[in-house]
Amino acid sequence: MGSFFKDNQDLVAAFEGLDLEEVVDILESGYDDPDGPSDYEDAMDNYRLALGLAGEIAADTIAPLSEEIDAHGATFSEGEVTYASGSEQAYQRLGQSGLAGVIVPRKHGGLGFPAxxxxxxxxxxxxxxxxxxxxxxxxxxxxxxxxFATDEVAAKYLPEYAAGRHIGAMVLTEPGAGSDLQSIRLKAFQDEEGQWRLRGVKQFISNGNGQLLLVLARSEPDVEGTFGLSLFACHGGERVQVTRVEEKMGLHGSPTCELYFDDAPADMVGRRRYGLLHVLHVLNHARFSVAAQALGIAEAAAREARAYAKERVQFGRVIETMPPVADLLIGMAVDLEAGRAMLYDGTQRLDLRNKLEERISHVKAEGGDTKPLRARFKRLAAQVDFLSPATKYWVTETSNRICYEAQQVHGGMGYMKELPLERFVRDVRITTIYEGTTQVQVAASIGNALADTLGDLFDGWDSVDRRPETAELVARLSALRAMYRSVAEAASDCDESSREAAARCVVDAYLGLYGSYLLVNQAEADDRKVRVAQRFVAKTEVAMATAEAVFRSGIHDSFRNVGTIIG
Ligand SMILES: Cc1cc2nc3c(=O)[nH]c(=O)nc-3n(C[C@H](O)[C@H](O)[C@H](O)COP(=O)(O)OP(=O)(O)OC[C@H]3O[C@@H](n4cnc5c(N)ncnc54)[C@H](O)[C@@H]3O)c2cc1C
Structure with missing residues (x-):
């Protein structure tokens, strides 16, 4: 029996290194639910078992189906979407194993686990x-x-969903509203009986044929901007027609639907007019999810590359011994570990942010003093506001590069359908586009990067007692932080347009610091990680020098000549 959990030592180590105690204590308040864990250790045992199960399903059930899923894809005929049989089998297996509602609370039929x-x-x-x-x-x-929904609405939609009998879709995008969700036009109105109804078109909706549609719609026709939109749940059915399914580059198993809402009945989720803010909460989670999707694809690609490079002989030697190939393999491995470190550090902060918010409401309701909690919450919220888009940006772009390089390591074979590399390259491509494009994520990150939002964390990590191997790396990181301050100053001195144009290299440099510290922390107890951290710190030195050079060279101002240069 295979396992994509147990065969991945870095993922196992990430799990064993989690510190979710405060999160789980709040989540399981009092540990008195007979269906829940009895204490933190018991909760971690449950999570370990569930990860083991998911790892086995991934390795033994889903992976063997992936070729068929890609080849057949989801099809569309006479308004009906049909999944590839592999997709149905895979999702059924996940649902039957209780994994369709991992973060749905137990009272609604889910497992109620941390994100x-x-x-x-x-x-x-x-x-x-x-x-x-x-x-x-x-x-x-x-x-x-x-x-956000009332208990009544939650009870209407969640049990079937958490049992894996209904498929969910996030229904935001429209032909005229992609990155710019404030432009959403799909109309929400109340009929004579007060029933909310939805009318209009949505586009590019993954699994839009599903039975639980979370829809962002314009409930206030006269209000432009953030507060004109509300969020709705809708069961789909006859009044939601799939009018088209896209032919696309990758993700063939996932139908990307155009939908027409024909006065479809719906239930409001959360506060009227607060739809966009609720969606931003969802996106905080969803961006980490897409980063994890990209990382998973890149992990698969890098493994193929490693195995191939060990076997393939050219010029009388296996190609993994050739420095340019070895450099590609090492670059992939180190970036995977850096991405994983960022991802799960970020999700832990997300979990804690969300649970502290809950605790604050609770303490407030009981008339207690929320001030100390609020100060911590504020810091964490700023960290998550940065890490959610920034991690999504970095991990998805890096995973695209890893898949590309893994294909490169295979030479001509990487281009052939016979191997999965070309599929990985096609599938990973979407991850820098949906749930917010790279450019949008960078724009959402730059303010917090310039404000040194992670500065407190870096200070804390600077002051840890370390062994010589990691102390040397931390000294280099301290020097890089000083350099970063001058980069941030140069960026702050620019006008807004130049800053926007240069934002990506600034975010790269800042994330480089963050990833480096995380790897150095892991290296305290792991000699192999010292090498990994050394490589990543060196890479961050290059990223920092690049950021400095961008401002010195003035290349970030060349967008002003767009008309002249591109004609
Ligand atoms: C396969 C697939 C599945 C999808 N699934 C879903 C789904 O389930 N639910 C859903 O609601 N949507 C879904 N989408 C839609 C997806 O989220 C959007 O395509 C994406 O957000 C980008 O919007 P857009 O395509 O309109 O591009 P545009 O917003 O038109 O962007 C075009 C270009 O302009 C850049 N740009 C735009 N605004 C800015 C800015 N402010 N600053 C800098 N650059 C900017 C972008 O980075 C991009 O390069 C899916 C899309 C695809 C392709």
Missing amino acids: TIYIMMIEMVSRADASIMTMFGYQDIGEAIAE
């Missing part, structure tokens, strides 16, 4: 088949309904 555990599962499922992630990995829909 971090669920996102680890997404990584494994995506390593097996990236398209199944769009069925398994949109559980934020369920979490949002549990969080």
Whole structure:
């Protein structure tokens, strides 16, 4: 029996290194639910078992189906979507194993786990088949309904969803509203009986044929901007027609639907006019999910590359011994570990942020003093506001590069359908586009990067007592932080347009610091990680020098000549 959990030592170490105690203590308040864990250790045992199960399903059930899923894909005929049989089998197996509602609270039929555990599962499922992630990995829909909807609405939608009998879809995009969700036009109105109804078109909706649609719609026709939109849950059915399914580059198992809402009945989720803010909460989770999807695909690709490079002989030697190939392999491995470190550090902060918010409401309701909690919450919220888009940006772009390089290591064979490399390259491509494009994520990150939002964390990590190997690396990171301050100053001195143009290299440099510290921390107890951290710190030195050079060279201002240069 295979396992995409147990065969991945870095993922196992990430799990064993989690510190979710405060999160779980709040989540399980009092540990008195007979269906829940008896204490923190018991909860961690449950999570370990569930990760083991997800790892086995990914390896033994889903991965063997992925070729068939890609070849047949989801099909569309006479208004009906039919999944590839492999997709149905895979999702059924996940649902039957109780994994369709990992972050849905137990009272609504889910497991009620922290997001971090669920996102680890997404990584494994995506390593097996990236398209199944769009069925398994949109559980934020369920979490949002549990969080924002009334109990009555939650009871109407969640049990079937958490049991895996309904498929969910996040229904935001329209032909005229992609990155710019404030432009959404799909109309929400109340009929004579007060029933909310939805009318209009949505586009590019993964699994839009599903039975639980979370829809962002314009409930206030006269209000432009953030407060004109509300969030709705809708069962789909006859009044939601799939009018088209896209032919696309990858993710063939996942139907990407155009939908027409024909006065479809719907239930409001959360506060009227607060739809966009609720969606931003969902996106905070969902961006980490897409990062995990990308990382899973990249993990699969890098493994193929490693195995191939060990066997393939050219010029009388195995290609892994050739420095340029070895450099590619090492670059992939180090970036995978850096991405994983960022991802699960970020999700832990997300979990804690969300649980502290809950605790604050609780303490407030009991008339207690919330001030100390609020100060911590504020810091964590700023960290998550940075890490959610920034990690999504970095991990998805890096995973694209890893898949490309893994294909390169295979030479001509990498181009052939016979091997899965070309599929990985096709599947991973979407991850820098959906749930917010790279450019949008960078724009969402730059303010916090310039404000040195992670500065407190870096200070804390600077002051840890370390062994010589890691102390040397931390000294280099301190020097890099000083350099970063001058980069940030140069960026702050620019006008807004130049800053926007240069934002990506600034975010790269800042994330480089963050990833480096995380790897150095892991290296305290692991000699192999010292080498990994050394490589990543060196890479960050290059990224920092690049950022400095960008401002010195003035290349970030060349956008002003766009008309002249591109004609
Ligand atoms: C396969 C697939 C599945 C999808 N699934 C879903 C789904 O389930 N639910 C859903 O609601 N949507 C889904 N989408 C839609 C997806 O989220 C959008 O395509 C994405 O957000 C980008 O929007 P757009 O395509 O309109 O591009 P545009 O917004 O038109 O962007 C075009 C270009 O302009 C850049 N750009 C735009 N605004 C800015 C800015 N402010 N600053 C800098 N650059 C900018 C972008 O980076 C991009 O390069 C899916 C899309 C695809 C292709």
